[in-house]
Amino acid sequence: MNSSTNIKYRIGKSSGMQILTTILAFSIVIPLILILLFILKSGIQHINWQFLTNVYKPAGEPNPGIAHALLGTLLIVVLASVVSIPIGIMCGVYLSENKKSKLAYWSSLCVDVLQGVPSIVVGIVIFAWMHQRFGYFALSGSFALGIMMLPIIIRSTEETLKLLPDSLKEAGFALGMPFHRVILKVIIPCGFSGILSGIMLSIARVSGETAPLLFTAGVSHYLSSNVFKGPMQSLPLLIYDYYSLPSSETDPNSFINQAWGASVILLVFVLLLNISTKLITRKWKVQL
Amino acid sequence: MPEVIQMEEQAEYQGVATIKSLSPAKRLQRSYRHIRVEGAFKVMLVGMGIFMVVLVFGILLTLIIGSSQSIKTFGLSFLWGKNWDAVNDVYGARPFLVGTLLTSFLALFISIPFSIAVAIFLGEYFPKGWVSEMLKNTIELIAAVPSVIYGLWGFLVLVPLVRAIEIKLGIQPQQGWGIFTASLILAVMIIPYAASLGRSVIQMVPSALKEAAYALGATRWEVIRSVIIPYTKSGLFAGILLSLGRALGETMAVTMLIGNSNDLPKNIFSTGNTMASAIALFFGEANDLRRSSLIELGLVLFLITLVINMLGKRVIKRFTN
Numbered sequence: 039m040n041s042s043t044n045i046k047y048r049i050g051k052s053s054g055m056q057i058l059t060t061i062l063a064f065s066i067v068i069p070l071i072l073i074l075l076f077i078l079k080s081g082i083q084h085i086n087w088q089f090l091t092n093v094y095k096p097a098g099e100p101n102p103g104i105a106h107a108l109l110g111t112l113l114i115v116v117l118a119s120v121v122s123i124p125i126g127i128m129c130g131v132y133l134s135e136n137k138k139s140k141l142a143y144w145s146s147l148c149v150d151v152l153q154g155v156p157s158i159v160v161g162i163v164i165f166a167w168m169h170q171r172f173g174y175f176a177l178s179g180s181f182a183l184g185i186m187m188l189p190i191i192i193r194s195t196e197e198t199l200k201l202l203p204d205s206l207k208e209a210g211f212a213l214g215m216p217f218h219r220v221i222l223k224v225i226i227p228c229g230f231s232g233i234l235s236g237i238m239l240s241i242a243r244v245s246g247e248t249a250p251l252l253f254t255a256g257v258s259h260y261l262s263s264n265v266f267k268g269p270m271q272s273l274p275l276l277i278y279d280y281y282s283l284p285s286s287e288t289d290p291n292s293f294i295n296q297a298w299g300a301s302v303i304l305l306v307f308v309l310l311l312n313i314s315t316k317l318i319t320r321k322w323k324v325q326l
Numbered sequence: 327m328p329e330v331i332q333m334e335e336q337a338e339y340q341g342v343a344t345i346k347s348l349s350p351a352k353r354l355q356r357s358y359r360h361i362r363v364e365g366a367f368k369v370m371l372v373g374m375g376i377f378m379v380v381l382v383f384g385i386l387l388t389l390i391i392g393s394s395q396s397i398k399t400f401g402l403s404f405l406w407g408k409n410w411d412a413v414n415d416v417y418g419a420r421p422f423l424v425g426t427l428l429t430s431f432l433a434l435f436i437s438i439p440f441s442i443a444v445a446i447f448l449g450e451y452f453p454k455g456w457v458s459e460m461l462k463n464t465i466e467l468i469a470a471v472p473s474v475i476y477g478l479w480g481f482l483v484l485v486p487l488v489r490a491i492e493i494k495l496g497i498q499p500q501q502g503w504g505i506f507t508a509s510l511i512l513a514v515m516i517i518p519y520a521a522s523l524g525r526s527v528i529q530m531v532p533s534a535l536k537e538a539a540y541a542l543g544a545t546r547w548e549v550i551r552s553v554i555i556p557y558t559k560s561g562l563f564a565g566i567l568l569s570l571g572r573a574l575g576e577t578m579a580v581t582m583l584i585g586n587s588n589d590l591p592k593n594i595f596s597t598g599n600t601m602a603s604a605i606a607l608f609f610g611e612a613n614d615l616r617r618s619s620l621i622e623l624g625l626v627l628f629l630i631t632l633v634i635n636m637l638g639k640r641v642i643k644r645f646t647n
Contacts, residue, residue, distance in 0.1 A: 048545050051545070052547035056547070077479065144379050150636070152381070156575025158624070159628050160385075165609075246471070248474045252609075281481060305472070
């Protein structure tokens with residue numbers, strides 16, 4: 039009798055723990071849903087054509103917009119990609135081709151270190167490198183974001199290329215192809231889906247970064263397309279800037295409501311990029 | 327039909343045909359060019375490897391040079407100096423160091439049950455199927471939400487909530503923002519890192535071990551508690567370390583929620599600053615010694631996250647081997 043109650047207790051405990059684990063696991067979805075719903079609810083009503091095409095206006099004036107921040111984010115992120123994608127892919131190729139050399143070991147270690155560097159530290163380092171001579175300018179923000187993109191691109195390239203069979207490369211060499219053509223025309227196209235997913239994830243990751251831009255691209259209220267001179271506004275910095283400005287909840291043009299609108303755009307962009315990365319890699323993985 | 331095939335063949339062999347039509351001298355020239363480009367390409371790859379090393383050492387060197395003034399002035403007492411006093415130009419990092427450690431460990435403490443639960447759920451209970459697939463993707467989206475949006479949401483939704491709780495419980499000060507609020511948001515933000523690593527190590531437990539335990543009459547929970555968790559201990563620990571590394575360096579959400587005071591925090595509800603938030607707040611208008619001290623804060627932050635991340639990576643590597 040004693041042993042049968044014991045078994046019942048153990049089975050009950052087992053299923054109890056399973057239920058508890060399930061509840062705990064699903065409960066962390068709640069904050070995400072709350073954030074999404076709240077931001078969509080309070081932000082989407084402020085988005086209209088004028089909001090997207092107008093620029094900053096002082097409090098009280100009608101029809102302010104965030105066009106300067108949209109353009110700024112676009113320019114800064116595109117330039118960051120231009121800087122970091124070639125370097126990242128090349129470095130990933132180097133790490134996957136030379137697994138045993140001493141330099142590759144150190145290089146790989148440095149990629150690990152770079153992955154863990156807090157974003158604010160990247161910001162102040164780029165500030166120290168560039169601000170004293172050139173002041174605020176958008177390209178320095180691109181460099182900061184590019185440094186943050188590098189480890190993600192390098193790791194995804196390296197991991198993808200390591201999965202490819204050696205026979206692909208050997209077939210290329212047997213046909214007399216030189217090394218660079220084997221890499222550029224055979225290896226990289228074969229691992230394209232993995233590399234692309236790394237690139238897209240890194241773009242999604244840095245377009246929401248605020249800290250590295252604080253002291254590099256800076257805050258600006260004007261529309262600017264000159265990336266070499268003068269501060270340039272970006273979406274995350276606009277949100278950070280506007281949340282601290284005094285404003286009323288009821289006025290639809292107040293700064294806080296503009297911040298909500300900008301949050302919706304930033305959030306939708308980042309989440310769409312993440313989801314489409316998943317879909318693309320899933321679709322292309324079948325062919326590989 | 328045969329014509330089409332012939333044309334395709336011609337198109338395919340065109341590259342070869344052009345090479346064959348070249349004179350021997352030209353062919354030799356082309357081969358030399360290939361060899362030269364190949365050499366340049368290899369040099370470039372090595373250059374990229376060197377570039378990464380130079381970049382990281384450059385970052386470290388920049389931080390050391392930038393903070394040299396502060397290191398010379400305060401020496402080691404910078405680390406436990408009690409005051410961050412801009413008026414008298416005396417800077418000590420203790421309030422921020424304590425703020426950082428308090429916020430990060432509190433966030434870690436809150437997040438561990440959830441991340442372990444997710445790891446067990448996805449790794450053991452439901453490793454396959456659309457439910458787990460969806461949960462996995464949703465958790466990855468949690469990591470994708472920009473930190474400034476967490477901050478904005480926390481500022482307008484979480485702060486009033488915490489304030490109401492503080493008033494109800496009679497805790498001073500009743501502002502709503504502070505270390506506790508920042509830790510709550512931080513906990514949500516760092517769950518994905520520990521959870522995804524934990525899931526993959528739990529899936530690596532050999533099924534022979536689990537089956538042996540089942541054969542001895544263990545229930546599912548007993549298998550998890552006495553086989554899976556002991557076996558994956560170090561991997562789960564590594565995931566928690568990576569989460570901690572994230573929490574230490576997180577800037578924007580914390581800056582917006584922690585209340586920004588330079589005093590030593592008295593309890594978990596009081597306001598404070600972390601090292602990252604202090605840099606974000608003060609660096610823009612700081613000069614000379616103050617700027618140098620802030621860069622030294624950055625150096626300390628860099629070194630702490632470096633040690634924690636390297637330790638985490640080490641543990642994972644040892645686990646997977």
